[in-house]
Amino acid sequence: QTVVTQEPSFSVSPGGTVTLTCGLSSGSVSTIYYPSWYQQTPGQAPRTLIYSTNTRSPGVPDRFSGSILGNKAALTITGAQADDESDYYCMLYMDSGPKWVFGGGTKLTVL
Amino acid sequence: QVQLVESGGGVVQPGGSLRLSCAASGFTFSSNGMHWVRQAPGKGLEWVAFIRFDGNNKYYADSVRGRFTISRDNSKNTLSLQMNSLRPDDTAVYYCAKGTNWGSDYWGQGTLVTVSS
Numbered sequence: 041q042t043v044v045t046q047e048p049s050f051s052v053s054p055g056g057t058v059t060l061t062c063g064l065s066s067g068s069v070s071t072i073y074y075p076s077w078y079q080q081t082p083g084q085a086p087r088t089l090i091y092s093t094n095t096r097s098p099g100v101p102d103r104f105s106g107s108i109l110g111n112k113a114a115l116t117i118t119g120a121q122a123d124d125e126s127d128y129y130c131m132l133y134m135d136s137g138p139k140w141v142f143g144g145g146t147k148l149t150v151l
Numbered sequence: 152q153v154q155l156v157e158s159g160g161g162v163v164q165p166g167g168s169l170r171l172s173c174a175a176s177g178f179t180f181s182s183n184g185m186h187w188v189r190q191a192p193g194k195g196l197e198w199v200a201f202i203r204f205d206g207n208n209k210y211y212a213d214s215v216r217g218r219f220t221i222s223r224d225n226s227k228n229t230l231s232l233q234m235n236s237l238r239p240d241d242t243a244v245y246y247c248a249k250g251t252n253w254g255s256d257y258w259g260q261g262t263l264v265t266v267s268s
Binding site: 074075076078080085086087088091092095097098127129131133137138139140141142143144145 | 186188195196197198201210211212246248251252253254255256257258261
């Protein structure tokens with residue numbers, strides 16, 4: 041059973057930079073997993089930030105960026121703002137199936 | 152602009168059935184794969200099912216395979232999810248999402264399904 045791992049929580053200061061990661065319980069994340077990232081605030085639908093590793097969804101500011109760092113996918117937020125305080129989920133495509141798997145999410149606090 | 156509007160949620164007894172719909176507009180529906188994703192109360196996102204643009208290939212999470220069926224009508228720009236043998240742990244908000252490059256780029260607002268006696 042493949043598990044997609046994310047930090048349960050993270051905090052960043054206003055104006056600061058934070059990198060959230062998305063890994064696998066066994067193995068490394070690479071571009072063939074087409075990692076995507078989603079932002080969700082309580083009571084709202086998810087919003088797509090990044091798909092296919094590093095492509096920003098329409099309307100997403102360029103302070104959100106995606107990459108592969110080492111053996112994980114990464115979402116970097118530069119110049120953090122108060123309204124970035126949200127839950128962030130990554131999703132990986134698994135070609136065995138195929139199927140898509142979400143990580144457990146990271147709760148980001150801006151303080 | 153892209154719009155996805157889910158409908159069909161409600162309260163159903165364990166073992167019952169429900170059919171969700173997602174009305175799509177603002178893009179060429181027949182050119183895009185579509186996902187269903189759900190979120191149980193207070194929990195994270197869970198991918199449920201995907202259907203290719205032409206409806207010829209369908210994929211399911213292990214948790215719903217054999218009970219749920221995804222389908223689409225490209226002439227009506229509509230995505231559906233037929234849910235049978237519902238269980239209490241199927242209780243969730245169900246979202247449809249437009250597929251792109253093995254991810255998704257737009258989401259609907261969701262419809263709540265509650266499985267309870």
